[in-house]
Amino acid sequence: MRFLHIADLHIGKRVNEFSMIEDQRYILDQILAVVEREKPDGILIAGDVYDKSQPSAEAVELLDEFLTELMSYRHPVFVISGNHDSPERLGFGSQIMQKDELYIAGVFNGHLWKVTLSDEYGPVNIYMLPFVKPASVRPFYDETIETYEQAVRAVIDDSNVDRNERNILIAHQFISAGGQKPEQSDSEVFSIGGLDNIDSAVFEDFDYVALGHLHGPQRIGRDTIRYAGSPLKYSFSEARHHKSVVMIGLAEKGNVQYDLIPLKPLRDLREIQGPIEELLCVGRKDAAFSQDYIHATLTDEDEIYDAIGQIRKVYPNLMALDFDNKRSRQASDEQDAFAREAAKKSTMELFADFYKLQNHVELSAEQITIMKDIFEKAGGER
Template sequence: MRFLHLADLHIGKALHKQNLLEDQRYILQQILEIARTHQIDAVLIAGDVYQRNAPSADAMTLFSDFLSAIAEMHLPCYLISGNHDSAERVAYLSEIAARSGIRIAGAGAPGVRSYETEDAYGKLTVHLMPFTAPLPVRQQYPEEAEQIRSYDDAIRVLLSHHPVPDDGGRHIMVAHQFLTGGAVCDSEELAIGGLDNISADLFDGYDYVALGHLHGPQQVSRPTIRYAGSPLKYSFSEVHQHKSVTIADVREKGNVVIETVPLAPLHEMQELTGSLDKLMQHEQTEDYIHVILTDGNPPADAVRMLRTVFPNLLQMTVQNTRIRTDFTPGEQTLPERTDFASMLSDFYAAQNQGAAPTEKQMEIVRELLEKLDKEAGAL
């Protein structure tokens, strides 16, 4: 079965106040064409459908049209909510959508929903796990709340109640979480101190893991644990990324062939560095532009001047020896484990003659960090 895996659509997002809805409409049409021309059997959408948990009517209409087009092609679609989504809005009308082969997991208690299907190789099960955090899992399983101190703990407990069946069949997981070791960029919303990291080994036993949350297309731990990445560049830190959708061709047990299909945006993205005089000689372009000026004292109307060459100039910064000496765009990779709570514990001990904070104090810290992370996600 050939799955088209995509994620992090972020419909309704703006880039430096530039509305991207037409860019998103353009790229979604391109994805539909890929589905038509690459013998796709089903579509996996791994969360963050919308940019905000209260999307605009235009954003909801665009996504509704996209799902309708998938249904018209008679392609099953498996969809989960991400951390940016309102689970209730994503799951709205899910019963009606199911009649068109669209399976949505969003609202409700934390858990995993499973759907069986068949192809030429036999039975195949798609498992849907919407984004979740420790607090809802503690509430769902109060008898295990004491051992849930992190996202990793929460997902481990959750999956222990929904283990992958040892039935010789093929099993696909669709999830929206941050796996330790993934490469990140500025447009993603990550928890303070990396507290939302989870281990890739939680997904041992699945034949393919279709992930959302990180915007760069990449594998984590093994080729079949994969982030599709966002279909568009959503920050200038992504300027060097090559956006794509992933096709996972799940054949007999243990045989999954991965293919990426590149996407071509309506507007490309560029970062250009140089003096104002040099940049004014640049060929005119409709790309989304970030200009880094090297002039010591650029004129007050530099933006107006630059927009005669770059009508889609979205950001301008000034780089010189007095203001900024180094600028490296692109991705950064988090270390294997960035645990803010542990760092705070070490700091506390250093300030208190080696005495570690009490478990009660650390529990308060973890709850506060989780609350801050949840509040940040609602903005």
């Protein structure tokens, strides 16, 4: 039995204020072509279907078009909500859609949703776990649950997973292996201090874990715990990613194969660096390259008149422009020095500096007393 694993579509996303809808429609058409060619027995969509909890009308329309086309191939489709989705909105109509084998786990209702398929080797159980936090799990289990790992472990332990059968889990969480953190990118959202971290050992009952949340395709601990990654690059920290979808093959128990099928975007997202004339020359020679989304870093030492305007004439999809020269490095060093000096000062000293900068006068003795009292009540000086 074969399954296509995709995740983190982020339909409706804007990158540096550029709408990605056209690029997303293009890449979703590629995914549909993969489905038509490979004919998987099921499609696993591991969360962050939308980019916002209140998606735009054009985002909703694009997902409707994609799912309608996907269902025309008559393969069951399994969808879970991610941290960017509104579980209630994504799950609307899910009970009606089940009759056409579109299974959407939007809101967590206290247990893992299981759908069982069969082939010549026996049953394959598909478990669907939408994105959960400790607070969403506590009402159904132990009120003392504090961490994401405790929450997910409680749900799995309560699910009576039969380890003698073949089991797939679809989840959207931050997973690590033995304390080793996976590759992350700037377009992902995480909890401060790693509170959302879950060890991959929690998933030992599953033959394959189809993960969403991280945008770089990668294995976690073992080959059969995988992030599919996002189908498009959504930040310049992903510029060197090779985007793909995962085709999984399950034969008898214990025999799991996978293959990464590459995706090619309508417009790539690139970082380029060099003198402005050199970059303009490259763009003029390669029309396709010049249409990509660009973060340009100019290394010229001389002042450049209307640098953004010049670059945009050749690279119309310029998203960001920086400079790397003596002046920019000096400014960076000065900012670092300022930050080091600020770190040495107390909260009161920093406020006094800010007050003088804004008002051009020093704080009075009475004002200092009042502010010290406020800082003390707020948690004390640092």
